[in-house]
Amino acid sequence: MTVTDTATRSSASAAADGVGVSAPRPDGVPKVDGSFVYSSDEYHDGSLWGVTLRSPHPRARILAIDTSQAAGVDGVRCVLTHEDVPGSKLFGMNTYDQPVLAFDEVRYQGEPVAVVAATHPEIARRACELIVVDYEELVPVTNPEIALSGQVEGLPQGGLVRHVRIRHGDVDEARATAEVTVKGRYEMGTQDPAFLGPESGLAVPLGDGGVELYVSTQDLHRDQRQVADCLDLPLDRVRLVLSGVGGAFGGKEDLNVHIHACMLALSTGRPVRMVYGREESFFGHVHRHPAIADVELGATRSGRLVFTRVRLVLDGGAYTSTSQVVIANGCYFAAGAYDVDNVEIDGYATYTNNPPCGAMRGFGAVQSCYAIESAMDRLAAALGMHPLELRMRNAISEGDLLPTGQPVDGPAPVQEILSYLRDLPLPADSDHTTGDMRARPGGVGNVTRGEGIRRGVGYALGMKAIGFSGGKDDTCTARVTVWIRDGEPVAEVHCAAPEIGQGVVTLQAQIVRTELGVRTVELRDSDTDIAESGASSASRQSWMTAGAVVGACALVRDEILERAAAVLGSPAAGLSLDGTEIHDCDGRPVLSVAELLGPESVSHAYTYSHRVTEPVDPERGQGDAHIAFAYAAHRATVDVDVDLGLVRVVEMATAQDVGTAMNPLAVEGQIEGGTVQGLGLAVMEELQFSDGRIVNPSFTDYLIPTMLDVPPMPMKIFEFPHPDSPYGLNGVGEPPNLSSTPAILNALRDATGLELPRAPVRPSDLVIELGGRANRRASARPLQA
Amino acid sequence: METSLASAPMLRPSTWPDALQSRAEHPDAAPICGGTDLMVDINFGRSRPAALLDLTSVEGLDSWELIDDGSTVRVGAGVSFTTIVEELSHLCPALAQAARTVGSPQIRNRGTVAGNLATASPAGDAHPALLACWAQVEVESLRRPRLIEIDDFFVGPKSSALASDELIRAVRVPAATGPQQFAKVGPRNAMVIATASFALNLDVAGRRVGTGIGSAGPTPLRARQAEQMLEETLIDRWDSPGAVADDVIRRFGALAGEAASPIDDVRGSAEYRRHALAVLARRCLSWTLADLPGASARQVARS
The missing domain is CATH 3.30.465.10 (Uridine Diphospho-n-acetylenolpyruvylglucosamine Reductase; domain 3)
Incomplete structure (x- = not known):
């Protein structure tokens, strides 16, 4: 794929609502005024309601399932169990190991066991309660270290999903030369994607024995393959259409209602709606892997890193989902965005009887960034060095080798990013005795007028790959069609790319306006009628979709100019297109597109591929696994009430390189959102478990930040164009999610002098009088002015 | 079964006597006004009332x-x-x-x-x-x-x-005759269920001290000993309290913490709740004392 050159881009930027402009979202107003159709709003005349019966036990043997009573309830149309699954009884993102409906054994609390279709959701819910499942409860394995010990029975692969080894240089040798070493263990609890739009969809049976599924998802085609396999239908009998997605964050990559709704629709011959309830949703999707990370760093006295050693354990829960890839991604970036010659990383993803964990924004790199950035602050304290200075002294730059042996290519402006944070003035001290109580720790709770408050400042830097890595090379296809309506050219884009809030629908129209100059751009539904787009994940969709749409536009433009050349009798090479007119080489309009096309249309599809990647080798983890890298950093300023352990994040300053800001407002939104999701993980967001059972499956007790927890976010968006991508853009969505959490943890450590080895931090951890749950830090050095 | 499932009867009295009549005739009906507790319970499947007694149309209740x-x-x-x-x-x-x-x-x-x-x-x-x-x-x-x-x-x-x-x-x-305070601790700065909360009322006219404790026992509680101790301290000083000694404030906090009987749960530990209550009680007391007529200015700045 040829990259659009700078000259084209700058003229392109001038296009109204084209690339580089904060074009308004087409779905913006409908989402605000309530007319937007989310997947939970999908409706079809005569549709039934599907409801799922789930296991109450984290681990149990299923001895018998009796559905007779439920099936007899007035209004119930069918009750299905594993015996009714027509095709593969297992599904999964990469490994088919998760039962469509449980058989033999349930492996986590909330695992689907049966589904019911009825004329009313409440009838279906009550019928579920009449299904008698005879369970023999078994002792669940809930501790990943115990799962790894190989001493427990009943877990797949002896409890180990995958061990990733990365060896770079020689850590044992380097240790002898290190003048200062620090060690730390950092733990992270389970974050939930906490999207507000629950899992939902509508399945419609088709006359040919096939089925149509309207569903919220991050990847229509991967879903389609799994659904078809489990229904035992050919792919062309399973049509998926993207319905309105109310948030995803990775949690809508795995299937949820898909197969169940289709099974119920095919069994009853009626359309079936399924919408998970708020509580059920916490059992209906994967979570971010909880983590235990042991980090050892060695450095010279002047603060140059000599070695980095990390052992990372991620609990994958009951089924594989994407754990084998998440652990790899966590390991790739476990040494952080630093140039260090000797690195040893061992990562383990485990099976347990906790709920399955899988993709979530950051994809393993969130956990490892938190660990390495916490350790970097500890090293800075041991060296008596400012934490920002330590980072700048070791920051990675273009040409440095990653621990996987791949040279860093593309822009790596880490010094620029950190310099911005260094030079940005700190926020003013707050006057807590007067002023707005909402600006204080505890907010409207009215708990302090300045008593107990200490301020802290913390930094963190994050790095991750953009796009799929390690030989999982993917493509994206888009079709662009131009025709004439009411005398004006209209362009239509068809692409399966799921709009999950990131703005890929806005972007496609911006690109067509820029490339073809056509003002009116319409988007067809994303569906499986066109070839795949790949997932809206890995911060890849803008890059991949842009490549496909640019390519399709080029083919359309070429054909229009060829046609014009034939009509005009002059070579196409001298002609250009501005949307409504064909221009000659002097820029004079010589033929209108309306006149040229008449009733005909021009339509081309294009499939974009990124550069080839390779898997890393299993012994030393070496290989050119990535297509691109992205970097972001945060400076967190916090106020902590050390008597009550309450926190008010005062400011989150951030800087990030985005290559090219395709839609600056959307970029700001992604950076703010990622930062806030990281803030939640730092100070409140945690699914809590007791013996494998979730104890807070509701937004009453699974807390996410409110507007009163969100601070001002001064940000610097750097635009160093990426040489390999369309328009020089880079992935944006995940990087701000990496460094946000550790920046806040480091700020809390700075404020309190406590080690704080676990995120999220709870109030009791921060109460100095209670000793925290943590030890005191050895030497927290005050930050310089 | 189907009809009763699909739509629980909704009783909608418009006068207070009718509401009492409905309440008497339908003891299984759940009264509903704001619905901010009941609807959550219904949505979570924790409550399935046979009927709802809607009080929102009853005249005179909303003033x-x-x-x-x-x-x-x-x-x-x-x-x-x-x-x-x-x-x-x-x-x-x-x-x-x-x-x-x-x-x-x-x-x-x-x-x-x-x-x-x-x-x-x-x-x-x-x-x-x-x-x-x-x-x-x-x-x-x-x-x-x-x-x-x-x-x-x-x-x-x-x-x-x-x-x-x-x-x-x-x-x-x-109605208040002196300064009052309410403070609440939760792990989020808004829209949060209390991990612990405390209210304090200095009833200057009645020469009484009132307290209330939330989220730290099986029911809301009163910190009686803390009230008594403070009433004794203020007994002849209600109109000119001057500076109240630090140890009185600390003692008041400690007694408030002791009055609680908290548990460990998903929102916090018993130890944290007791500690937080003592802090809240101390702070509420210092703020209310500072607001009493005749208080020493020094009181304001202390925690």
């Missing part, structure tokens, strides 16, 4: 008035937390501050003090302030009206003295 020569505020059962924040912050400062901490703006627009009382959760935000102010709950059935002292109202976790044929008509809250 407040001054009674007893202006010494008491009578808050109708349908008065929203938003109204309390907007209209009662001078007459009932602790209750108004508690109302500010309830949920989100949308929830405050719907939720009511009477609903808070009927749910009788130990975490109900209004309860500590009602305890601190010695409120009375006006309840009524076809049998008779009666006044329940707030200290007799909470009988167990989510359980109250309200009989199955009774409805709450209003809450009577004595």
